[in-house]
Amino acid sequence: xxxxxxxxxAGAILCPSGDVVADSETELRRRLRELVASxxxxxxxxxxxxxxxxxxxxxxxxxxxxSLSKSxxxxxxxxxxxxxxxxxxTMRMHQHFSISGE
Amino acid sequence: MKPLRQELxxxxxxxxxAATDIVAEVKQRQMVPPGPPHSFCxxxxxxxxxTNAVVHGCNGTESGTVLxxxxxxxxRLFIWVExxxxxxxxxxxxxxSSDPAIPGGRGIEIFEKFATRHRFNAxxxxxxxxxxxxxx
Numbered sequence: 001x002x003x004x005x006x007x008x009x010a011g012a013i014l015c016p017s018g019d020v021v022a023d024s025e026t027e028l029r030r031r032l033r034e035l036v037a038s039x040x041x042x043x044x045x046x047x048x049x050x051x052x053x054x055x056x057x058x059x060x061x062x063x064x065x066x067s068l069s070k071s072x073x074x075x076x077x078x079x080x081x082x083x084x085x086x087x088x089x090t091m092r093m094h095q096h097f098s099i100s101g102e
Numbered sequence: 103m104k105p106l107r108q109e110l111x112x113x114x115x116x117x118x119x120a121a122t123d124i125v126a127e128v129k130q131r132q133m134v135p136p137g138p139p140h141s142f143c144x145x146x147x148x149x150x151x152x153t154n155a156v157v158h159g160c161n162g163t164e165s166g167t168v169l170x171x172x173x174x175x176x177x178r179l180f181i182w183v184e185x186x187x188x189x190x191x192x193x194x195x196x197x198x199s200s201d202p203a204i205p206g207g208r209g210i211e212i213f214e215k216f217a218t219r220h221r222f223n224a225x226x227x228x229x230x231x232x233x234x235x236x237x238x
Contacts, residue, residue, distance in 0.1 A: 021122070021153075059206050062203070
């Protein structure tokens with residue numbers, strides 16, 4: 001999985017490319033851990049280049065949210081496709097962190 | 103013109119890549135009805151069923167295999183996924199929703215929310231998913 005990380009004034013914006021699913025989420029998980037360990041507190045995940053996410057990907061977002069919350073930070077998800085927004089809504093992900101669409 | 107009935111039957115080693123391989127085959131054979139949200143929902147269901155079979159059913163065993171049957175007929179897509187693991191007690195789960203604060207445990211809830219119907223076999227090593235769509 002390819003991904004870019006853009007530092008910003010409040011933290012970082014992470015832009016993964018490809019499906020965030022069980023057989024491809026390892027790299028994203030590693031990168032999220034690195035960012036949290038480096039002190040990033042406000043993390044934005046830009047899903048502009050992600051079309052599919054399964055329960056492993058949802059779990060990854062929850063884990064990132066939990067880690068950031070423990071240290072007083074927050075997770076924000078932006079540019080989700082219509083299908084992903086529907087998945088997040090159905091699975092009640094919006095109860096935890098801010099999610100916005102394309 | 104597409105045939106009235108299409109069927110795909112694949113048996114694969116129980117690796118995480120199996121879900122991606124099966125989804126690619128389903129798409130290549132044009133078994134997914136066009137237009138949103140069908141493509142996304144069907145891919146999601148296939149991925150969840152196969153990944154559950156690989157991760158929980160076969161639990162990383164080298165001899166693990168996953169059988170996947172996908173059948174499209176008259177506005178219905180039927181998915182059957184079975185592994186050669188010991189199965190699990192799906193009855194113990196009931197119909198509760200996943201804990202929103204815990205990263206895992208969303209696979210079965212996805213079946214409940216995105217499939218028209220789902221049913222496990224008695225042993226708990228196979229799941230049948232039905233997805234209905236309009237216009238066929």
